[in-house]
Amino acid sequence: MKDIIRSQSVLKEEIIERINKQIKIEATSSSAYLAMAGWCDVRGYDNCAKFFFKQSDEERGHQLKFFHYLADMEAEATSPTIDEVEHEFSSLKSVFEKALENEISVTESIHDLVRLARKQGDIATEEFLRWFVQEQIEEEFVARKCVELFDVFGNEKLAIGMIEERILSIEYDGGE
Amino acid sequence: MSENLAESHTISSREVLFQTSNASITQCDAQGKYILSFNQDQIEFRACELISFRRKIQKIDLTKLLASDTPDIEIVSMPHCDRLFVFTIQEILELKDLFAGTFAMLELNSLIHKEIIRKGALIKSN
Ligand SMILES: [Fe+2]
Numbered sequence: 460m461k462d463i464i465r466s467q468s469v470l471k472e473e474i475i476e477r478i479n480k481q482i483k484i485e486a487t488s489s490s491a492y493l494a495m496a497g498w499c500d501v502r503g504y505d506n507c508a509k510f511f512f513k514q515s516d517e518e519r520g521h522q523l524k525f526f527h528y529l530a531d532m533e534a535e536a537t538s539p540t541i542d543e544v545e546h547e548f549s550s551l552k553s554v555f556e557k558a559l560e561n562e563i564s565v566t567e568s569i570h571d572l573v574r575l576a577r578k579q580g581d582i583a584t585e586e587f588l589r590w591f592v593q594e595q596i597e598e599e600f601v602a603r604k605c606v607e608l609f610d611v612f613g614n615e616k617l618a619i620g621m622i623e624e625r626i627l628s629i630e631y632d633g634g635e
Numbered sequence: 636m637s638e639n640l641a642e643s644h645t646i647s648s649r650e651v652l653f654q655t656s657n658a659s660i661t662q663c664d665a666q667g668k669y670i671l672s673f674n675q676d677q678i679e680f681r682a683c684e685l686i687s688f689r690r691k692i693q694k695i696d697l698t699k700l701l702a703s704d705t706p707d708i709e710i711v712s713m714p715h716c717d718r719l720f721v722f723t724i725q726e727i728l729e730l731k732d733l734f735a736g737t738f739a740m741l742e743l744n745s746l747i748h749k750e751i752i753r754k755g756a757l758i759k760s761n
Contacts, residue, residue, distance in 0.1 A: 460650045461664045462748035464741045467682035472690065535687050 483539035489518035491544040559602040566595040597631040653736035
């Protein structure tokens, strides 16, 4: 008797289910950043808006990366429904705080996924996740730097101007 | 004559993985498919379709089904063959059994392939 199940399916069910959950998390992130971009845009924080539009696109990219991985492994990837995301914020600072909070929870979720892959002995998935672990270091770094800008400049009109000026140039240098 | 030969070839490439009183799942090596026979019905599955169907059956919460005021049935869709099935509680119980047994057999078969057949082939080729 042939080993059809192994030749047609690579991933364990638990991994598939967990990656599908991650697809939903990335999609929700993308949607949350889009809402933030809109909030910034209408208030004239053009560069902050640009920053969040770009973040939103990146999250969508992450979603697709996971989606393609499942499809490539012959597993069924689910296009997720997206829950309601926040559209109202009390201040620009709170938008960035929310963004940082979101990145922290995404990092935790990716790490959980790595632990699951390890537990299941799924070396391919663990290797695939390496990129995301690295990516999250970067995403968290940028989000944290943004919040720090508010601490440095305070929450005044002038500070917001400074932030508008600097927000697009924050980059992670890879620890160099 | 040639038709008979073709048929016997197909049958010999089929192996029943697990059987309950009204249902069975068969693996067809020639087509690389699984066949679920249930109440005179025969439905073919690819591996990933079989896995996702099993997940649907396993997710059905029987205590919830029994406790609700609605009729004790569950509607399960099989998008890969564009069909809807209505299962009674007995049928769901049987399907849960059937899948548990089938996947135990499949795991065992994969293990044999991994540890004996594939490893053996590697050793020979070295
Ligand atoms: Fe992400």
